[in-house]
Amino acid sequence: MNLGLKLHETLRDRALITLHLRPITPLHVGRGGAEFLNEIVQFDVNGRTLPIIPSESIKGVMRSLATRLATHITFPDPDAEASKRYHRKDVHEVEGEELKEIEVKAEGLRTLFEPQQWDEVKDGKVELYLSIHCPICRLFGSRHIAGKLLFHDGIPTAEAHLSTYTGISINRETRTIEKGRLFKIQYIVPTNNLCFRTVIIADNIKGTPEAKLLALLLESIINEGLKLGGQKSRGFGLMELERNRESEVKYVEFNTEPVNNNEKLENIRKMLFEEGYYKSLELKDFINMLR
Numbered sequence: 001m002n003l004g005l006k007l008h009e010t011l012r013d014r015a016l017i018t019l020h021l022r023p024i025t026p027l028h029v030g031r032g033g034a035e036f037l038n039e040i041v042q043f044d045v046n047g048r049t050l051p052i053i054p055s056e057s058i059k060g061v062m063r064s065l066a067t068r069l070a071t072h073i074t075f076p077d078p079d080a081e082a083s084k085r086y087h088r089k090d091v092h093e094v095e096g097e098e099l100k101e102i103e104v105k106a107e108g109l110r111t112l113f114e115p116q117q118w119d120e121v122k123d124g125k126v127e128l129y130l131s132i133h134c135p136i137c138r139l140f141g142s143r144h145i146a147g148k149l150l151f152h153d154g155i156p157t158a159e160a161h162l163s164t165y166t167g168i169s170i171n172r173e174t175r176t177i178e179k180g181r182l183f184k185i186q187y188i189v190p191t192n193n194l195c196f197r198t199v200i201i202a203d204n205i206k207g208t209p210e211a212k213l214l215a216l217l218l219e220s221i222i223n224e225g226l227k228l229g230g231q232k233s234r235g236f237g238l239m240e241l242e243r244n245r246e247s248e249v250k251y252v253e254f255n256t257e258p259v260n261n262n263e264k265l266e267n268i269r270k271m272l273f274e275e276g277y278y279k280s281l282e283l284k285d286f287i288n289m290l291r
Contacts, residue, residue, distance in 0.1 A: 009204060015286065016250040016273055017200040017218075020242040021053075021154060021226065023190040026165070028236050029053050029229040030186060040162060040186045043153075051162065051188055053154030053196050053228060061228055062151075063140045066217045070136055073212055079105075080209040083134035090142050092130040102126050135210040148203050148210065154196035161189040165234075185231060195242045205290065206253075215290035218283060241283075249286040250278045 029041050029051075040051045067087065075081045082102075086092035094102060106129035110118050121128060124144065131142040141147030165185045188194070205211050225240040241247055252270040255263050269277045281289070 010256050011254055012204050012256055013206050013251070013253045014271070015202040015205060015252075016278075017202060017247075017283075017286070018249070019198050019200070019221070019247045019283075020157070020195045021198065021228075021239040022195045022242045023188060024225065024238045024240055025190060026163075026231075026236045027053075027188040027190065027229055027239070028185055028231045029057055040188060050156055051160050052156070053198065055151040055153045055198075057228060058154060058198055059140065059149070059151040061226060062217060063136070065220060065226070066139060066213055067136055069216045069220060070213055073135075073216065075135060075209045075212070077133070077209050079133035080135050083130045084136065086130060087134055087136050090137070092127060092134065094126070094130070099126065102129060105129060135213045138208070138210045139214060148205060149214075150201040150203075152199040152201075154198040157195045157197050158191070158193040160194055161191065162186055163189050165231075187231070187236065196239070211290040215287045218287050222283065247283045249281040249283060251281055251286065251289075252278045 030039055041054055042049050042051050044050075067089075070084050070087070073084075075084065082098075083092060086094045103126055106125040109125055109129060109132075110122075113121065121144075127142075128144045131137040131144045134142070137145060137147070139147055139149050163186070165187055202214065205214060222241055225238055227237045228239055229237040231237065250273050252273070254267050254270060258264045258267055266277065
C-alpha cells in the first residue's frame with residue numbers, strides 16, 4: 001500500500017521548480033548493456049524525436065545526493081533524525097533495542113486505518129512508521145508512502161548532437177582486455193547552446209523537516225552541479241545550472257478553508273499557476289525561504 005502525503009494531508013503550498021541543466025561533459029542516458037550500441041533514450045516530443053533525460057534518472061540521482069547530504073543535517077524532530085540514521089537506499093535498517101522501541105511507536109499507526117487495512121500493513125508497520133518520518137522518503141517516496149516531489153523529464157532546449165564512443169570491454173575478474181569485445185556507446189555532445197529543461201513540483205514543503213534537506217540539495221546543485229546518466233567513470237554526465245538562463249520557482253500558498261466560490265476559484269487559478277496568482281522567486285530566494 002502506497003500512501004499519499006502524510007495520509008492524504010491537505011495541500012497547503014506548491015512550488016514549480018524549473019531547472020536548466022547544461023551538459024559540461026558528454027552525456028549518456030541510454031538503455032541496454034555495454035556489449036552493443038548503447039543508444040540514447042529518445043522520445044517523441046511535440047512531433048519530434050528528441051533525446052531526453054527520463055524523470056526517473058533525475059529523481060534517482062537527486063535521491064542519492066540527498067541521502068548523502070542528509071548526514072550533514074541535524075533535524076529537530078527526533079523521529080526524523082532517527083529515521084535518517086536508519087535510511088539505506090529506499091528502506092530502513094534497524095535492529096535490537098531500537099527496533100523494539102520503534103515497534104511500540106509504530107503500533108500507534110493502527111488508529112489511522114480500518115481493521116482490514118491494518119491487517120494488510122501491520123507486518124510492515126516499522127518501515128511505514130520510519131518512512132512517514134524520514135525526510136528523504138517524504139521528499140522522494142518509498143515503498144509505503146508517496147513523495148512530495150514530482151519529477152518531469154529533461155527536454156533539450158536546443159538541437160542535440162549525437163556521437164559514438166567505441167571502447168573495449170575489461171574482464172572484471174582479471175582486469176585485462178577481453179579479445180574481440182568492442183562496444184559502442186551513443187552520447188550527447190556538450191555545446192554552448194544545449195540545455196535540458198526539467199520541472200520539479202514540490203508539495204507541502206514549507207515549514208517541514210524535509211524543507212531543510214531540499215534547500216541543501218538545491219544549493220549543492222547550484223555549487224557543484226549534478227552527475228547524470230552512465231559512464232561516469234569515463235568522465236561522462238556532469239551537468240551544471242545554466243548561468244544565462246535563470247532557473248526559477250513559481251510558488252503558491254492555498255486557502256485551506258475556502259468559504260465561497262471566489263476563494264475556491266482562486267485556489268484553482270493558483271493550482272494552474274495562472275499569471276498574477278503566484279510568487280516568482282529566484283532559486284536562491286526559494287532556498288532561503290525553505291530554511
